[in-house]
Amino acid sequence: MSRICQNCKSEVNKNYCPVCGHPKVMTRIDGKYLLQEIYSVLSFEKGFLLTIRELAINPGKSIKDFLNEDRNRLVKPVVFLILTSLIYTIINNSFQFEDSYVQFSGNDDSATLSISNWIQGNYGYTNIIMAIFIAGWVKLFFRKREINIFEILVLLCFVMGMGMLIYAIFGVVQSLIDFNLMQVAGIIGFFYLTWAIGQFYGKGKIVNYVKAFFAYILGMITFSITAILIGTVIDLLTVQ
Numbered sequence: 628m629s630r631i632c633q634n635c636k637s638e639v640n641k642n643y644c645p646v647c648g649h650p651k652v653m654t655r656i657d658g659k660y661l662l663q664e665i666y667s668v669l670s671f672e673k674g675f676l677l678t679i680r681e682l683a684i685n686p687g688k689s690i691k692d693f694l695n696e697d698r699n700r701l702v703k704p705v706v707f708l709i710l711t712s713l714i715y716t717i718i719n720n721s722f723q724f725e726d727s728y729v730q731f732s733g734n735d736d737s738a739t740l741s742i743s744n745w746i747q748g749n750y751g752y753t754n755i756i757m758a759i760f761i762a763g764w765v766k767l768f769f770r771k772r773e774i775n776i777f778e779i780l781v782l783l784c785f786v787m788g789m790g791m792l793i794y795a796i797f798g799v800v801q802s803l804i805d806f807n808l809m810q811v812a813g814i815i816g817f818f819y820l821t822w823a824i825g826q827f828y829g830k831g832k833i834v835n836y837v838k839a840f841f842a843y844i845l846g847m848i849t850f851s852i853t854a855i856l857i858g859t860v861i862d863l864l865t866v867q
Contacts, residue, residue, distance in 0.1 A: 675710070678702045682789050687826030690782050704784035705755065711788035712751035715795040722802035738865070739858030746854070750791065758783040760853070761846025768838040769828055786823040790816040817843070 630639050634649035642651050654660065678701045681689035693701050702710070746753045762779040797812030820843055825836030 674700060675702055675707075678707060678785075679789070679792065682785055682823070685826075686786060686789070686823035687828075687830055690785055690823075690827055693785075694778055694781060701785075704781045704788075708754050708758075708784040708788040708791075709751040711791040711795075712754055715791040715798075716748075716750055718795045718798055722799055737858065738861035739855055742854050742858045754787050754791070755784070757846065757850045758787060760850040761843055764842040764845045764849075765824065765839070768842045769835075772828060774828075782824065782827055786820050789823070790820055793819060 630651055631637070632639050632644040632647065632649050632651075635644060635647045637644055637646040639645070639649075639651045643649065644651070681701065689701065693704075701707075758780055761783055762776055765779050765783070766774075766776055793816045794809070794812050797808045797815075801808040821836055821840045824839035824843065828835040828839070
């Protein structure tokens with residue numbers, strides 16, 4: 628018996644709509660369905676571990692392939708960044724290691740400190756915002772390349788996500804051996820991001836790595852200055 632697809636209103640004679648692929652009959656929500664949803668959200672079915680491996684071995688080529696050839700092989704960039712940031716946050720809360728990813732100081736009731744606390748508790752959103760600042764500098768330093776700002780943001784979502792995993796791994800090791808390794812993690816994470824961005828624009832030229840280095844540094848600085856300025860303005864307006 629044929630039915631009308633609830634998604635596109637086409638006639639469906641088999642199990643799935645021939646136009647949009649929507650199932651003819653929706654299955655009931657049960658334990659199996661919830662497990663599949665969790666599996667899908669975590670992106671394991673699209674290769675979360677494969678994405679990590681590719682970004683660790685050859686990030687430049689992997690991201691170029693994602694942009695120009697195959698966008699189904701790797702986890703979607705924004706999902707990857709949010710997921711890795713969530714992993715970092717969970718591990719940090721579980722092992723309680725000290726981090727200095729982005730921290731500001733201020734009075735207990737200052738807006739600047741409130742912004743810092745929000746950043747510490749929302750790394751996923753913070754990294755996306757920070758990526759916008761870094762992307763602006765990357766676009767400036769590599770302005771002669773035909774890579775638009777949105778493609779740069781894809782690049783940064785992938786490499787910054789890997790950076791969060793590096794911090795998470797070192798945080799776990801630090802908690803196990805009771806020795807401060809987060810400064811080492813920061814250096815390695817920074818080295819990875821510089822290497823990955825430089826490789827994306829051409830691994831054969833040292834100047835690309837130098838540009839990537841300064842683009843990332845300036846992006847971090849401008850993000851931090853902007854956050855501090857916003858907190859300062861709020862504090863001044865509150866006092867008045």
